[in-house]
Amino acid sequence: xxxxxxxxxxxxxxxxxxxxxxxxxxxxxxxxxxxxxxxxxxxxxxxxxxxxxxxxxxxxxxxxxxxxxxxxxxxxxxxxxxxxxxxxxxxxxxxxxxxxxxxxxxxxxxxxxxxxxxxxxxxxxxxxxxxxxxxxxxxxxxxxxxxxxxxxxxxxxxxxxxxxxxxxxxxxxxxxxxxxxxxxxxxxxxxxxxxxxxxxxxxxxxxxxxxxxxxxxxxxxxxxxxxxxxxxxxxxxxxxxxxxxxxxxxxxxxxxxxxxxxxxxxxxxxxxxxxxxxxxxxxxxxxxxxxxxxxxxxxxxxxxxxxxxxxxxxxxxxxxxxxxxxxxxxxxxxxxxxxxxxxxxxxxxxxxxxxxxxxxxxxxxxxxxxxxxxxxxxxxxxxxxxxxxxxxxxxxxxxxxxxxxxxxxxxxxxxxxxxxxxxxxxxxxxxxxxxxxxxxxxxxxxxxxxxxxxxxxxxxxxxxxxxxxxxxxxxxxxxxxxx
Amino acid sequence: xxxxxxxxxxxxxxxxxxxxxxxxxxxxxxxxxxxxxxxxxxxxxxxxxxxxxxxxxxxxxxxxxxxxxxxxxxxxxxxxxxxxxxxxxxxxxxxxxxxxxxxxxxxxxxxxxxxxxxxxxxxxxxxxxxxxxxxxxxxxxxxxxxxxxxxxxxxxxxxxxxxxxxxxxxxxxxxxxxxxxxxxxxxxxxxxxxxxxxxxxxxxxxxxxxxxxxxxxxxxxxxxxxxxxxxxxxxxxxxxxxxxxxxxxxxxxxxxxxxxxxxxxxxxxxxxxxxxxxxxxxxxxxxxxxxxxxxxxxxxxxxxxxxxxxxxxxxxxxxxxxxxxxxxxxxxxxxxxxxxxxxxxxxxxxxxxxxxxxxxxxxxxxxxxxxxxxxxxxxxxxxxxxxxxxxxxxxxxxxxxxxxxxxxxxxxxxxxxxxxxxxxxxxxxxxxxxxxxxxxxxxxxxxxxxxxxxxxxxxxxxxxxxxxxxxxxxxxxxxxxxxxxxxxxxxxxxxxxx
Numbered sequence: 001x002x003x004x005x006x007x008x009x010x011x012x013x014x015x016x017x018x019x020x021x022x023x024x025x026x027x028x029x030x031x032x033x034x035x036x037x038x039x040x041x042x043x044x045x046x047x048x049x050x051x052x053x054x055x056x057x058x059x060x061x062x063x064x065x066x067x068x069x070x071x072x073x074x075x076x077x078x079x080x081x082x083x084x085x086x087x088x089x090x091x092x093x094x095x096x097x098x099x100x101x102x103x104x105x106x107x108x109x110x111x112x113x114x115x116x117x118x119x120x121x122x123x124x125x126x127x128x129x130x131x132x133x134x135x136x137x138x139x140x141x142x143x144x145x146x147x148x149x150x151x152x153x154x155x156x157x158x159x160x161x162x163x164x165x166x167x168x169x170x171x172x173x174x175x176x177x178x179x180x181x182x183x184x185x186x187x188x189x190x191x192x193x194x195x196x197x198x199x200x201x202x203x204x205x206x207x208x209x210x211x212x213x214x215x216x217x218x219x220x221x222x223x224x225x226x227x228x229x230x231x232x233x234x235x236x237x238x239x240x241x242x243x244x245x246x247x248x249x250x251x252x253x254x255x256x257x258x259x260x261x262x263x264x265x266x267x268x269x270x271x272x273x274x275x276x277x278x279x280x281x282x283x284x285x286x287x288x289x290x291x292x293x294x295x296x297x298x299x300x301x302x303x304x305x306x307x308x309x310x311x312x313x314x315x316x317x318x319x320x321x322x323x324x325x326x327x328x329x330x331x332x333x334x335x336x337x338x339x340x341x342x343x344x345x346x347x348x349x350x351x352x353x354x355x356x357x358x359x360x361x362x363x364x365x366x367x368x369x370x371x372x373x374x375x376x377x378x379x380x381x382x383x384x385x386x387x388x389x390x391x392x393x394x395x396x397x398x399x400x401x402x403x404x405x406x407x408x409x410x411x412x413x414x415x416x417x418x419x420x421x422x423x424x425x426x427x428x429x430x431x432x433x434x435x436x437x438x439x440x441x442x443x444x445x446x447x448x449x450x451x452x453x454x455x456x457x458x459x460x461x462x463x464x465x466x467x468x469x470x471x472x473x474x475x476x477x478x479x480x481x482x483x
Numbered sequence: 484x485x486x487x488x489x490x491x492x493x494x495x496x497x498x499x500x501x502x503x504x505x506x507x508x509x510x511x512x513x514x515x516x517x518x519x520x521x522x523x524x525x526x527x528x529x530x531x532x533x534x535x536x537x538x539x540x541x542x543x544x545x546x547x548x549x550x551x552x553x554x555x556x557x558x559x560x561x562x563x564x565x566x567x568x569x570x571x572x573x574x575x576x577x578x579x580x581x582x583x584x585x586x587x588x589x590x591x592x593x594x595x596x597x598x599x600x601x602x603x604x605x606x607x608x609x610x611x612x613x614x615x616x617x618x619x620x621x622x623x624x625x626x627x628x629x630x631x632x633x634x635x636x637x638x639x640x641x642x643x644x645x646x647x648x649x650x651x652x653x654x655x656x657x658x659x660x661x662x663x664x665x666x667x668x669x670x671x672x673x674x675x676x677x678x679x680x681x682x683x684x685x686x687x688x689x690x691x692x693x694x695x696x697x698x699x700x701x702x703x704x705x706x707x708x709x710x711x712x713x714x715x716x717x718x719x720x721x722x723x724x725x726x727x728x729x730x731x732x733x734x735x736x737x738x739x740x741x742x743x744x745x746x747x748x749x750x751x752x753x754x755x756x757x758x759x760x761x762x763x764x765x766x767x768x769x770x771x772x773x774x775x776x777x778x779x780x781x782x783x784x785x786x787x788x789x790x791x792x793x794x795x796x797x798x799x800x801x802x803x804x805x806x807x808x809x810x811x812x813x814x815x816x817x818x819x820x821x822x823x824x825x826x827x828x829x830x831x832x833x834x835x836x837x838x839x840x841x842x843x844x845x846x847x848x849x850x851x852x853x854x855x856x857x858x859x860x861x862x863x864x865x866x867x868x869x870x871x872x873x874x875x876x877x878x879x880x881x882x883x884x885x886x887x888x889x890x891x892x893x894x895x896x897x898x899x900x901x902x903x904x905x906x907x908x909x910x911x912x913x914x915x916x917x918x919x920x921x922x923x924x925x926x927x928x929x930x931x932x933x934x935x936x937x938x939x940x941x942x943x944x945x946x947x948x949x950x951x952x953x954x955x956x957x958x959x960x961x962x963x964x965x966x967x968x969x970x971x972x973x974x975x976x977x978x979x980x981x
Contacts, residue, residue, distance in 0.1 A: 064959060064960070066882070066883075066959065066961075067888065067891065067961055067965075072959075134882060137882060138881075138882045138883060141881055141882070149928075149929065152929055155929065155930075155931055160925075160929070163925075163929070164921075164925075167917075167921060168917070168918065168921075171914070171917050171921075172914045172917065175879070175880075175910060175913055175914040175917065176910045176911055176914045177910075179910070180894065180906060180907075180910045183891065183894045183895070183898070184898070187894075187895060187898050
C-alpha cells in the first residue's frame with residue numbers, strides 16, 4: 001500500500017463509518033458496529049504510519065492549491081503520528097463504550113449521535129495529519145461544528161445554552177485570533193507549511209513574536225487556557241462518551257496538539273528560546289494549572305471536577321510548549337498520550353457509575369466502591385496515572401516536564417508542578433476514598449451495563465503496562481524535536 | 484447575419500432586454516413572459532461571452548452610439564475593469580430568472596406575470612447599462628430606470644405584505660434624493676468642463692489643475708448621490724425594508740447585483756476621473772469612506788444579530804458586507820482595489836444564494852420567514868437547507884468557501900497598508916457574523932420540533948445549488964475571480980498612473 005493511500009484511507013474511514021451508520025440506521029446493532037470497525041481500520045492505519053515515521057518514511061499527499069503556494073495537503077509529522085494513534089486506538093474502546101452507555105442511559109437520537117461522533121474523529125485525524133496550518137485550521141473548525149450537535153444532544157434549555165457557549169467561544173476565538181494569526185504568518189513568510197525547526201526564524205519580526213504567541217494560544221480555544229476555558233465545563237452536559245473521547249482526547253488534544261505543532265513546526269523552539277517570547281505564557285499556564293486544580297476541589301459533580309482537572313492537565317502541555325526546551329517539549333508531546341489514557345479512563349468510569357447507579361455527585365458515592373469494584377479499580381489506576389505515580393505511564397511525562405523546567409531554570413515552575421500533583425491526589429482520589437471508607441445510607445438500585453465497565457478497565461491497565469514500554473512512544477517523540 | 488448581431492454586442496446587452504421588456508408587458512400569459520425572458524438572457528450571455536472574447540484580443544472596446552464620436556455622443560466602454568462584472572451579471576441574471584418563475588407564480592397575481600417580467604428585464608437592462616456606460620449623464624438615466632423598475636418590482640410584494648408599498652415609497656423618495664444629488668453634481672461638472680464623457684472629463688478637468696470649488700462641490704454631490712444609491716452607511720436606510728418586503732425573486736436580483744453595479748461605477752469614478760485631484764480623493768477616502776466603512780461593518784453586523792426576520796437580517800448583513808467592499812476600495816492601492824472586486828464577485832454569489840434559499844422557504848410556508856418559523860426546516864427541506872448552510876458558512880468566511888478568499892485578500896490589503904485596527908475590527912465582525920448566522924442554523928437543525936422531509940421543487944433548488952456549488956468551487960479554485968479582479972485593478976491603477 002502506498003503511503004499516500006494510507007493517509008486517504010485513514011481520513012476517509014470515519015466518514016464511511018458515519019455513512020454506513022446512517023444507511024443502517026434501523027438496525028441498531030449493525031449501526032453501532034461500524035464505529036468499532038472504523039476504529040479498528042483507522043487504528044491499523046495509524047499504527048502503520050506510526051511505524052513508518054519511526055523508519056523515516058514520508059507520508060504526504062497534496063490535493064490542490066488553495067492560494068499562493070498554500071496547498072490542500074496532508075503530511076504526517078512525528079507529533080501527528082502520535083496524536084492519530086491515540087485518537088484512533090481510543091475510538092475503538094469508546095465505540096464499544098458508547099453502545100453500552102447510550103442504550104443504558106436511554107438516550108434519544110442515537111443515529112445522529114454516532115454519525116457526528118465519527119465525523120468528529122475524522123476531523124481529529126485530519127488535524128493530526130494536516131500538512132500546513134490552513135488545512136489544520138479547516139479541520140479545526142469542522143471539529144468544532146461536528147461536536148456542536150453532540151454537546152447539545154439532549155436538546156433541552158441547558159444543553160442548548162451550553163452548546164451556544166461552546167460554539168461562540170471556540171469559533172469566536174478562532175476567527176478573531178487564530179485565523180488572523182495564520183494570515184499574519186503567511187504574509188510575513190509566504191508559506192504555512194510545517195517544517196522541522198520552524199519557518200519563522202529570520203522571517204518574522206522578533207519583537208512581535210510574543211503577540212503572535214498570544215494570538216495563537218488564545219485563538220486555539222480548544223487548548224482551554226484560562227480565561228478561555230469556560231466552554232469545557234459547559235460541554236459536560238453532553239453524554240459521557242462525548243466527554244470521554246472528545247473532551248478528554250480528541251477535541252482538547254486537538255487544541256494542545258495544534259499549539260504544539262505551531263511551536264515546533266512553525267515558530268521553531270530555537271527561535272522561541274532566543275527571543276524568550278513565550279516566557280510570559282509559562283506563568284499563565286502555571287496560573288491555569290493551579291487555579292483550575294483549586295476549582296476542581298470545590299466541584300461536587302464528578303464530571304465537572306474531571307473537566308477542571310482536564311483544563312489543568314492541558315496547561316501542562318502548554319507549559320511544556322512555552323518552555324520550548326527539548327526535554328519540556330518531549331514531556332509535552334508525551335503528555336498527550338499519557339493524559340489521554342488516564343483521563344478517558346476516569347470519564348469512562350464517571351459514565352459507568354452514572355449508567356449503573358445513576359450517581360453524578362462525588363458526595364453520593366458513599367460505599368459504592370464495594371458495589372462497583374471493577375469500575376473503582378479502573379478509576380484508581382487512571383487517577384494514579386494522572387497524578388504521576390510510578391509505575392504508571394503518567395509519571396514519565398511529568399518527569400520530563402519537571403526536568404524541562406529545571407533545564408530552563410524555572411525552579412518555581414518545577415515546584416508548582418509538584419504542588420499541583422498534591423492537589424491532584426486530593427481531588428482525584430477523594431471519590432475513591434469516599435467510595436471505600438464510608439458506608440452508603442440508602443439502597444442503590446444497580447443496572448447492569450457490562451459494555452461500560454470493560455473499556456475503562458482496559459485503558460486503566462494500559463496506563464500501568466505502557467509505563468514499561470514508554471520508549472516505544474518516546475522514540476517518535478524525540479526523533480523530531482531536534483533543537 | 485449573426486455577425487451583425489455580434490458587432491453591436493456592447494449595445495445589445497443593454498438594448499435587448501429593454502426592447503423585449505416593452506414587448507412582453509402585453510403578453511397575457513403565465514408562462515410565455517418567463518420563456519421569452521429566459522431566451523433573451525441566454526442571448527445576453529452569448530453576447531457577454533463574445534465581449535469577453537473581443538476584450539481578450541483588443542483589451543478595450545469603445546462603442547459609439549449612432550457613430551457620434553465620444554465628446555458629443557454617448558459611448559459605452561468595455562475594458563478589463565468591467566468585463567468580469569459583465570460576465571458575472573449575465574450568468575447570475577440567467578440563473579435568477581430561471582429561479583424566479585415559481586416564486587413569482589406564488590407571490591404575485593398570475594395575471595401580472597407579463598408586467599413583472601417586463602419590469603424584471605427593464606431592471607436587468609438598465610443595471611447592465613450602469614456597468615457599461617462611459618457617460619456620466621447616461622449613467623443618471625440608467626440609475627433612474629433601474630430605480631423605477633426596482634421600485635415597481637418591490638411594490639409587487641404588496642400582495643404578500645402591505646408594508647412593501649411603504650418600502651417602495653421610501654426607496655422612491657430616498658433614491659430620488661440620491662439621484663438628484665448625483666445629477667446636480669453632473670450639472671456642476673458639465674458647467675465647468677462642457678463634457679459628460681468620462682474620458683473627456685478627465686482631460687477637461689486637468690485644466691483646473693489646482694482644482695476649483697465648483698468642481699469639488701460637483702464631485703461631492705456626485706459621490707454622495709452614488710453613496711445613497713449604493714446603500715453605504717449611513718445613507719443605507721432604504722435598503723433593508725426594500726430588500727425584505729420585495730418578492731423573493733426580486734430581493735435576490737437586487738441584493739446580488741443592484742448595489743454591486745453602482746459600487747462598481749462609484750469606484751470607477753473615483754479612480755478613473757477624480758484621481759486627477761489626489762488631495763481631494765484622499766480626503767474623501769480617508770476621512771469619509773474609510774470611517775463610514777468601518778461603521779457600516781460594525782453596526783450592520785450588530786443590527787443583524789438582533790433581527791428576527793430573516794430577510795431583514797440578510798439585508799443588514801448586506802450593509803456590513805458593502806462596508807467590507809468600500810473599506811477595500813478606500814485603500815488607494817492595487818491590493819485594496821483587487822480585494823474590493825473579489826468581494827463584489829463573491830458576495831454577489833453568497834447573498835444571491837442566501838436570498839434564493841430564504842425566498843423558497845417564504846413561499847413554502849406562505850408567510851414571512853422568521854427565526855421561529857424556521858424550526859426544524861433542516862429536516863423538513865434538507866436540500867435547500869443544506870445550500871443555505873454552505874452559503875452561510877461562506878458568509879462567515881470559513882476556508883474552502885469563496886468568502887474565505889475575500890477575507891484573505893482583504894486582510895492582505897489591510898496588512899500592506901498597515902491598518903491593524905481595521906484588521907482587528909474585521910476579524911471581530913466576522914466572528915459576530917457567526918452569531919447571527921448560527922441562530923438560523925440552530926433553529927433549523929437543533930430545535931425540538933422534528934419533521935419528515937418533504938418534497939422540494941427541483942426548478943427552485945437547482946438554481947440554488949448552482950450558486951452554492953459555485954460558492955465552493957470559487958473557494959477552492961479561486962484563481963478565476965482573483966485574475967478578473969486583478970485585471971480590474973490593473974486597469975484602474977494604470978489610469979491612476981497616467
